[in-house]
Amino acid sequence: MENALASGLFEDEGIVLISGTGMVAYGKNKFSETHKAGGLGYKEGDLGSAYDLGLKAIQAASRALDNRYDMTPFTKEVIETLRFNISNDVIDFMEVNRENRTFIASLAPIVTKHGDLGDEYAKEICDSAVDELVLAVCAVQRRLQFEHPQLVIVGTLGNDTHYFRNTLFSKLMVSMPELEVFSPKLEPNLAACNLSLNNSVFF
Template structure:
């Protein structure tokens, strides 16, 4: 029996799955964050190794080396990233073949079951990534919270904070967001937001967590909140369109997988977002990811050892997801 490992490494946790060559998922291991741009190479590799050791223990597999380990890691996108992280991974001596990709690559593989398409992720950050039928790749957005991430939860949260300060000064329109943020942060007055943001060092994740407040205000008809969400939809659509144009797939039947907390706004985001994309690529079909990114890594690993991802493999993977729990598996043809 041959085994492959699939690793999804992000800014919060690292998840590792193990599967046999029949498509049976045998266990899941969890490690800490593994974005080496944020925590450094050594800590990132330690998190990956921790997740691998845990899944090996859970699956009770004794094997000197696995056939393939496929990793999709946040923060890996440039040639130097692959060189630095790849060298460190080889030192673990865990597999005969190492496939190192960025996290959006394995997310797309899980979303479309290794088929061509585009993935848009809008969580704390935002990025779009796609592959066409010829295997050409394209990315847009995802430059981080200083250089980009437009349309992300962080972007929405930051605009909410700025909107209430503009309203306070009289530079902007009055908004329900003012009372919502005062209540959310338990402030005596809006002036106390300065300490909460700067002295208490409000994190990117905490700022992104303000998105539901914007959605709530928009549902009550707040024009400022509605505009913030419309601008987010525009940015996310622009990212997808940029990928589609770079791939030259405007006239093709194309799947665009949508994922991330921002899209939970549903009717406040999706109609405008989809409409903007379809203006450029009218044959686009929007889908939810069929499988989570770690399973995408498993699919890529299986393909590397010559296993075709057919209906039988998909059934075993899907059944395994149900047995293991907390792993997204939902085959939609």
């Protein structure tokens, strides 16, 4: 989390939101007080993460298979990707793969793709995940009370998507109008080297 924070802000205070396979929001203020929100792991759900999107994609597929949802291009692609034929196939799949978090997270691009295309179920999943990410960022801000909050977003969901990213930025601005948002300027591992070499003082 420290490395990810340093990757975008090059200073000692601010907030980082990591949203990849997992998720966490973390901040440090000028008094070196820190706070973490989320980041409790996939068993808690990693709400707002790619794992979360993938798990909800599987749930949407199961609902389409038994007619709780309409069959849409989104649910059809998930079903075809996972080779489901009937709703009970989901039971066998989850028995084997529930803890295979990277595989479940790999379904997230299907969600974001169909969110971009306007699929109501995919958009609903994206919206729910964004709400969780905003909730985490706001939790860090409430605890650390930044006068001029700055946020660096690390991970594919917040940087390389369209509907998801735009919705995230929009909801962050509604909740924290004074927030400045940045993409990483360095890879976190390179930021870690800078932290080590410069004793947390950047050139």
